[in-house]
Amino acid sequence: MDALTILRDGGDPVALARGLIGRKFLVAGAGGLIVETEAYSRDDAASHSFRGPRTANAAMFGPPGTIYVYRSYGLHWCLNIVAAPGAAVLLRALAPTHGLDVMAERRGPVPPHLLCAGPGRLARALGVTGVLDGASLFGPPFALGPGIDAPAVLTGPRIGISRDTERPWRFGLSGSRSLSRPFPKASH
């Protein structure tokens, strides 16, 4: 199923995670091409939705297109897009194309390809914080547009989790220099 269809009607977070690779994502005019994502489902021990709705994860149980922002390790922000109630896609990395100056200001002196190479870095560069938790992808400050036509997508295990570690639910744009980490060899 197409990513835009899932966002409109709801659907599989794995299909959405794969389908978002190569698309353009902007927050208030800053952003770039999505080059890395991860899927988290409702019955997934690694997912924040696994133990059911809480105050902190309420947005993850919203309708498709809801933005779920959580604080990671007490200090970073991470941004998700809801695919269906309790299921979402973590945006892990972008290849910067728009608002390089603003993002560099927020991130400090780092090489351009590292501006958004990681979920915490991405949120920082785009100015994403908890105030956007629960917002809708379909309105300002967000913009999702077309990008690469038929991207070559890599698949691999998710990063930084300790439960359900075997699910191959991390996706990346083949050949991108802006990945948070390389993919294991022979992942297609």
Next chain:
DNA sequence: ACAGAGATCATCT
């Protein structure tokens, strides 16, 4: 290149 530590806090055990 790789390993370890510190930052920092809401949620869970």
Next chain:
DNA sequence: GATGATCTCTGTG
């Protein structure tokens, strides 16, 4: 009291 969907800096090889 421990644990994260992390990042950065520092020390060593």
